[in-house]
Amino acid sequence: MLPASNLAAEIFLRFYALNSSVIKYGWEMKQAFRGAALLWLISLPLGGQTPAAIIVGAPRPVTPEGSLFMAPSWSPNSEELAVTTANYQGVYLVDITGHGEPVQYGDETVSALGVQWSPAGERLLVYLVRYEHRRRHGAIGVIDLSSGELTALTPFDTRPTGEATWLSGGQEIHLNKRGASRVLPVPGATLNKQTDRAASETLYYLDRGQVARLTPGTGEVAAIETVPGRKLNLKISPGSTKMVFEIVGGHLWVTAIDGSNPVDLGPGYRPSWAPDGTRLAFMAATDDGHQYTSADIIVVNADGTGRVNITATEHRLEMNPAWSPDGRAIAYDAMDTGRVYVLEVQ
Numbered sequence: 427m428l429p430a431s432n433l434a435a436e437i438f439l440r441f442y443a444l445n446s447s448v449i450k451y452g453w454e455m456k457q458a459f460r461g462a463a464l465l466w467l468i469s470l471p472l473g474g475q476t477p478a479a480i481i482v483g484a485p486r487p488v489t490p491e492g493s494l495f496m497a498p499s500w501s502p503n504s505e506e507l508a509v510t511t512a513n514y515q516g517v518y519l520v521d522i523t524g525h526g527e528p529v530q531y532g533d534e535t536v537s538a539l540g541v542q543w544s545p546a547g548e549r550l551l552v553y554l555v556r557y558e559h560r561r562r563h564g565a566i567g568v569i570d571l572s573s574g575e576l577t578a579l580t581p582f583d584t585r586p587t588g589e590a591t592w593l594s595g596g597q598e599i600h601l602n603k604r605g606a607s608r609v610l611p612v613p614g615a616t617l618n619k620q621t622d623r624a625a626s627e628t629l630y631y632l633d634r635g636q637v638a639r640l641t642p643g644t645g646e647v648a649a650i651e652t653v654p655g656r657k658l659n660l661k662i663s664p665g666s667t668k669m670v671f672e673i674v675g676g677h678l679w680v681t682a683i684d685g686s687n688p689v690d691l692g693p694g695y696r697p698s699w700a701p702d703g704t705r706l707a708f709m710a711a712t713d714d715g716h717q718y719t720s721a722d723i724i725v726v727n728a729d730g731t732g733r734v735n736i737t738a739t740e741h742r743l744e745m746n747p748a749w750s751p752d753g754r755a756i757a758y759d760a761m762d763t764g765r766v767y768v769l770e771v772q
Contacts, residue, residue: 478705478732479725479756485737485767488524488757494764495520495528497538497746498757502547504750507757509766510538517541517552517569522755522768531569532576544596547571549612551599553587554578566590566601568612579610589631593642600640602631607640607647630662630669630683637669637685652685659696663703668728670697670706678708680728689730698749698756704728707747707756710735723747723758725771736769 489495489509498507507520517538518528535554542551554565564587566580588603597617599610629640635656639648655673662669670680678694681687694708704727711721721743726733737744743761759766
C-alpha cells in the first residue's frame with residue numbers, strides 16, 4: 427500500500443491528467459492551473475523528505491510565440507538570458523521580463539552550444555561553426571556585448587574545437603584541445619598576470635572524457651579519479667566543493683571535488699547548480715530511438731534526497747534547465763512550443 431503522501435499525489439496526478447484531456451482550456455489557462463496545482467503537489471512530504479524545491483506561480487514565457495528559441499544561459503546579474511535557435515545557430519539576448527524582442531549578437535557562424543558569460547557579464551564565450559565544401563570548420567570566439575563585435579580567437583579547423591573556459595576573472599580563456607592546454611588572450615581585456623592569475627580558482631575541465639584539474643598559478647595539470655566511464659557536461663558547484671557530470675550511456679553523478687563520495691542520481695542530462703551549491707536541476711528524458719517521448723525538469727539535493735519534478739507535464743517536453751545566479755528562478759525551454767520559460771522557485 428502506498429504511503430498517504432504518495433497516494434495523494436497519485437490520485438491528484440490521475441485527476442489532473444483526466445481534466446487536461448477532457449476540459450478544453452486555453453494553454454495559458456492550463457499553465458496557470460498547473461502552477462497552482464504543482465505548488466500544492468510538491469509541498470507534500472516525499473517519503474518523509476522535504477522537497478528540494480517549491481515552485482512559485484506558473485512558468486512565464488520570455489521569448490515570442492511562433493519562433494523557436496532554446497538552451498537558456500543566465501547573465502551574472504540574473505536579468506538577461508542568452509538563448510539560441512534550432513541547431514544552436516546564432517546567439518540572442520532576451521530580457522527575463524519577456525518585454526521586447528530577442529536581440530542577435532554575432533553572425534550566422536556563432537553556435538550557442540556551450541555559450542558562457544564572462545564573470546562580469548560584459549562578454550560571451552562562443553563556439554563558431556562554418557561549412558566549406560560540405561566540411562564543418564570550428565573555432566573559439568568572443569562577443570563584446572557593449573560593441574557587438576565578434577572576434578575569432580583560434581583559426582577555423584576541421585578537427586575538434588576543444589573545451590574552452592573563462593580564466594583569470596574573465597581576462598583570459600583556457601582551451602584544452604586533444605590533451606594540450608593553452609591560454610588565449612581576450613581582446614580588450616586588461617590582464618594583470620600577477621593578481622588576476624593568482625586570484626583564479628583551480629580550473630576543472632574534461633580532457634578526452636575524463637576530469638582534469640589545472641592549478642593556474644603553477645600550470646600543473648592532474649587527472650581526477652572518480653566514477654568510471656566517459657563523461658559529459660561537467661559542472662562544478664559554486665564554491666568548488668562538488669561536481670556533477672553525465673556518464674555516456676549511463677547515469678548522472680555528483681561527487682566531491684576530488685572525485686570521492688559519488689552519488690548516483692539516475693538517468694539525467696544537462697545539470698545546472700543552484701548558486702548555493704546544495705541543489706541542482708537537470709533534465710530527465712526518454713526517447714524511442716528517434717525522438718524524445720518525454721522530458722521534465724527535476725530538482726534534487728546534492729546528496730540525492732528531496733527529488734521533485736517541477737514541470738510534471740504529460741505532453742510537454744521541458745528541457746535544458748538553467749538556475750539563475752540569484753537562486754530565485756529556473757529557466758528552461760519547451761521543445762514542442764519553441765519558447766523559453768522562467769519558473770520561480772524556493
